[in-house]
Amino acid sequence: MQKALDGTLNDSEKLIWQSHLQQHPEAKDLFNEQVEMTNLLQTLEEVQPPAHLPSAIMHRIRSKSARHHSWWTRMAELRLQDIFSRPAYSFAAGLALGLLLLVATLQINTLHQTDNTLVSGTIGALPGEHHVESILQDNIQGQIHWITQPDRIEVQLKLVPNAPVTIQFKQLQDNMTLTGFRGIKSREIQDLNLTTDKLEFAVVKPCNLTLDFSSSESGPSPFQLQIFQLGQLCYQKVIE
Amino acid sequence: MIEEHEAELISRCRQGDDKAFEKLVIKYQKPVYNLALRITHSSMLAEEVTQVTFIKVFEKLDSYRCEFPFFSWLYRIAMNEAINEARRGKYHDKLDNHYLAAETAASFELADAIQDALMLLRPGDRALIVLRHFHQLGYPEIAYIINRSESHVKSQLFRARHALKQIFIQMGISNEN
Numbered sequence: 445m446q447k448a449l450d451g452t453l454n455d456s457e458k459l460i461w462q463s464h465l466q467q468h469p470e471a472k473d474l475f476n477e478q479v480e481m482t483n484l485l486q487t488l489e490e491v492q493p494p495a496h497l498p499s500a501i502m503h504r505i506r507s508k509s510a511r512h513h514s515w516w517t518r519m520a521e522l523r524l525q526d527i528f529s530r531p532a533y534s535f536a537a538g539l540a541l542g543l544l545l546l547v548a549t550l551q552i553n554t555l556h557q558t559d560n561t562l563v564s565g566t567i568g569a570l571p572g573e574h575h576v577e578s579i580l581q582d583n584i585q586g587q588i589h590w591i592t593q594p595d596r597i598e599v600q601l602k603l604v605p606n607a608p609v610t611i612q613f614k615q616l617q618d619n620m621t622l623t624g625f626r627g628i629k630s631r632e633i634q635d636l637n638l639t640t641d642k643l644e645f646a647v648v649k650p651c652n653l654t655l656d657f658s659s660s661e662s663g664p665s666p667f668q669l670q671i672f673q674l675g676q677l678c679y680q681k682v683i684e
Numbered sequence: 685m686i687e688e689h690e691a692e693l694i695s696r697c698r699q700g701d702d703k704a705f706e707k708l709v710i711k712y713q714k715p716v717y718n719l720a721l722r723i724t725h726s727s728m729l730a731e732e733v734t735q736v737t738f739i740k741v742f743e744k745l746d747s748y749r750c751e752f753p754f755f756s757w758l759y760r761i762a763m764n765e766a767i768n769e770a771r772r773g774k775y776h777d778k779l780d781n782h783y784l785a786a787e788t789a790a791s792f793e794l795a796d797a798i799q800d801a802l803m804l805l806r807p808g809d810r811a812l813i814v815l816r817h818f819h820q821l822g823y824p825e826i827a828y829i830i831n832r833s834e835s836h837v838k839s840q841l842f843r844a845r846h847a848l849k850q851i852f853i854q855m856g857i858s859n860e861n
Contacts, residue, residue, distance in 0.1 A: 481845040485798065494731060501734070502706050
């Protein structure tokens with residue numbers, strides 16, 4: 445029956461098969477059922493995937509690769525035996541360690557002579573300029589935290605919408621590139637649309653997203669964050 | 685087993701050339717998306733499955749053995765992802781309501797009805813039907829993708845089509861629709 449369904453019977457097999465079907469009506473019913481299913485299933489047509497799909501895939505891959513190949517990761521992957529296997533490396537590592545200890549000692553001595561208020565503002569702070577703003581609207585609550593560095597801006601966006609919202613990042617000058625988008629889960633965001641000057645997506649559930657924008661020229665330039673609900677603008681912020 | 689051009693692209697990908705990988709994504713995103721869509725019946729999940737599939741392919745490309753067609757290996761990853769996603773989902777609850785509504789809707793589209801009937805099959809059987817009748821794959825390829833014998837594929841396909849016929853009867857679907 446399988447060969448008959450696949451249309452791979454030769455002439456003599458076809459004759460045998462026809463005769464079998466005439467003698468066994470139950471086999472004929474079963475065969476017709478399989479043919480009917482096959483024909484019905486052929487009516488399903490191919491669906492066009494969303495236009496942004498390849499760029500979204502490459503985005504996630506490049507973001508992962510960038511994180512994987514960061515200098516910190518590469519340092520973490522280095523094995524001590526690789527470093528100390530050669531005398532020159534051993535000497536360089538020892539020298540670097542010595543210098544580090546010297547600088548640390550000098551720094552500690554300097555801190556002891558420094559005003560306490562100045563020390564509390566420096567120690568423990570992450571690099572870059574930090575900004576935090578709460579989003580407290582009737583229909584959407586959350587927080588935006590962005591860190592401006594000489595060559596990039598990192599935006600952490602925590603949102604708790606009570607209904608789907610559309611988020612839009614739009615460049616005010618044309619020199620920023622989205623290089624990372626973390627925290628995306630399939631059930632949190634949808635309708636992702638990325639163009640050269642705009643990133644837009646819908647959020648349907650509470651989310652915690654981190655976006656990295658890198659500057660292609662001298663220093664980061666500002667961009668605008670807008671949050672819409674049912675087409676109405678409900679929050680707006682210039683990030684710079 | 686694989687086209688020369690494709691072999692070259694894969695070799696470049698293994699050397700870290702993401703532009704080469706982008707070409708593979710563009711070439712295969714449509715069949716992978718459609719496979720995921722037929723198994724999950726959700727455009728959002730299909731999109732996520734497609735993305736995760738290609739990320740896994742990129743990460744595991746070193747483990748791909750060229751004696752098997754690249755698309756079979758890709759489909760194997762996509763199918764497993766889609767089946768897992770379909771099992772995690774709660775489609776059946778949604779479908780039951782849809783089905784009840786459909787009974788009273790005269791304009792119920794045949795393609796939608798077939799897709800809904802497919803969703804009542806077990807995810808593994810659904811994947812078999814999709815690979816054979818939607819993607820037109822041969823038994824050897826399907827056997828490789830699902831990691832079973834060809835005879836298993838044939839007998840399971842026969843059972844899956846029979847089960848689908850029973851669902852079609854319940855839903856009142858036939859060629860005349």
